[in-house]
Amino acid sequence: MGSLKSDSYEKIEKEVNKIKIIDTHEHLQKEENRLKFEVDPLQLFLGQYVSSDLISSGMPIEDFSIVVNNQISIEDRWEKLSQYWDNIQNTGYAQALHIAVKDIYGVDGLEKNTITKLTEKMKRLNKRGLYKTILKNKAGIEIALHDTILKAKDYDYWNIKPITKTLDIDRSLFAPVHRFQDFLCITESTDLNSLSRRLNCSIHSLEDLVKAFRTEFKNLSSKIYAVKIWLAYRRSIFFEKTTYAEAEKTFNEIYKQDSFKRIDISGTRLTLPEGISFKEAKTLQDFMVHEMIKLAIKHKLPLQIHTGIHEGNENIINNSNPTNLINLFLEYKEAKFDIFHAGYPFLEETAAIVKNFQNVYVDLCWLHIISPSTARRVLYEWLDTLPVNKILGFGGDYTFIEGSYGHSVIARHNITRVLQRKIDEGSATLDEAVKIAKRLLRENAIELFFQEKPLHSSRLD
Numbered sequence: 001m002g003s004l005k006s007d008s009y010e011k012i013e014k015e016v017n018k019i020k021i022i023d024t025h026e027h028l029q030k031e032e033n034r035l036k037f038e039v040d041p042l043q044l045f046l047g048q049y050v051s052s053d054l055i056s057s058g059m060p061i062e063d064f065s066i067v068v069n070n071q072i073s074i075e076d077r078w079e080k081l082s083q084y085w086d087n088i089q090n091t092g093y094a095q096a097l098h099i100a101v102k103d104i105y106g107v108d109g110l111e112k113n114t115i116t117k118l119t120e121k122m123k124r125l126n127k128r129g130l131y132k133t134i135l136k137n138k139a140g141i142e143i144a145l146h147d148t149i150l151k152a153k154d155y156d157y158w159n160i161k162p163i164t165k166t167l168d169i170d171r172s173l174f175a176p177v178h179r180f181q182d183f184l185c186i187t188e189s190t191d192l193n194s195l196s197r198r199l200n201c202s203i204h205s206l207e208d209l210v211k212a213f214r215t216e217f218k219n220l221s222s223k224i225y226a227v228k229i230w231l232a233y234r235r236s237i238f239f240e241k242t243t244y245a246e247a248e249k250t251f252n253e254i255y256k257q258d259s260f261k262r263i264d265i266s267g268t269r270l271t272l273p274e275g276i277s278f279k280e281a282k283t284l285q286d287f288m289v290h291e292m293i294k295l296a297i298k299h300k301l302p303l304q305i306h307t308g309i310h311e312g313n314e315n316i317i318n319n320s321n322p323t324n325l326i327n328l329f330l331e332y333k334e335a336k337f338d339i340f341h342a343g344y345p346f347l348e349e350t351a352a353i354v355k356n357f358q359n360v361y362v363d364l365c366w367l368h369i370i371s372p373s374t375a376r377r378v379l380y381e382w383l384d385t386l387p388v389n390k391i392l393g394f395g396g397d398y399t400f401i402e403g404s405y406g407h408s409v410i411a412r413h414n415i416t417r418v419l420q421r422k423i424d425e426g427s428a429t430l431d432e433a434v435k436i437a438k439r440l441l442r443e444n445a446i447e448l449f450f451q452e453k454p455l456h457s458s459r460l461d
Helices: 007-018 031-035 041-045 050-057 061-067 074-088 092-105 115-125 130-138 189-199 206-221 244-255 282-298 322-331 347-356 372-385 401-424 430-449
Strands: 021-026 141-148 174-178 226-229 260-265 268-273 303-305 337-339 360-363
Touching: 007 401, 007 430, 021 401, 021 430, 031 130, 041 074, 041 115, 041 401, 050 061, 050 074, 050 092, 061 074, 074 115, 092 115, 092 130, 092 401, 130 141, 130 401, 141 401, 141 430, 189 206, 189 244, 189 268, 206 244, 206 282, 226 282, 244 282, 282 303, 322 337, 322 347, 337 347, 347 360, 347 372, 372 401, 401 430
Parallel strands: 021 141, 141 174, 174 226, 226 303, 303 337, 337 360
Antiparallel strands: 260 268
């Protein structure tokens, strides 16, 4: 990351490093699930973000599948990886990994000559308390909002799991955020059957679906701290205003299908109706998204929305332009919208929206590792452009704990460098810079997510 040890840097760095972070976004698996399996660094670390850069650099997917196959020796897999590894060492994704490996495991980077030693150390430290050690003690993260993922197809057809299991996370480390995907992504009758079985109710009409959604939302509203809209990965985030009749027509099409598919579930071969396409389901999705926003307003829950760059390779980036959401911002003024990933690469559009709409906030989650230099540039500019209470400074956005740590180090460094520049140019004093840092890393998130529903209120103040 470079060394910039001026007097102002050292002073603000010391203060920034003291701040207990409120992390706005994580995807971490439960610690107990991680402990069930023998840790494999290539399988773990290459499963998110770095994989995208490797594929983008030219690595065939067939080679990647070999690299993450833990049935093959790690040395042999590294030989396959090494053909592409140097191509991505300049990226923020790789930087975060190297920081984590060095700081947590005392190994000098993720390289051919360190991979065996790293594997041994990771196996030794993979025990109960790992998350607390890394998140709280090393990263200085007080609490992290955790994205719980649940949709109808996640369920075993015969053994429907209660949703409370999905929300069963360590509340001393995490505050759950919920997607309600099984209500938003309905395309076939089996989706509705799974919902009916899980909720122990009948769903044969749009009225039944909306009633079940309202009941589910009410029941979960006291347990969650925000709602997530993830649909940018599969379609445009322009959610049109649709009528009940239009949505009902789409709903009914699901039950009108007269072609079938044959699938094997739990060892049993079943004949099931085909569904409608995801595109054909858009009218119903739009209607349910508007319904969800109204429920979020009623239950005083902010909405986190994925915008901008997609994780993985290939997609239509214009689908996730935050300007697609303006109709929602205009209509639902009582709602609070948290715009993820700074809308990258639509940074100027995002800034203009946040500047003009009282109910919209910008979140730098993921951005510090997408491009550390871009994160610094836009934060510097946005501190001239936006009210400081509208900027959320950090969300780890990782599936593995080491990534969250490495990301937090880069984020603290970025914020320190931006504030150092403000001090050096005379646009902020040290005291003012410290206040800004606390806003970015802690206080803004507390006000947005925990004001209505305090979590560990004796600490979050």
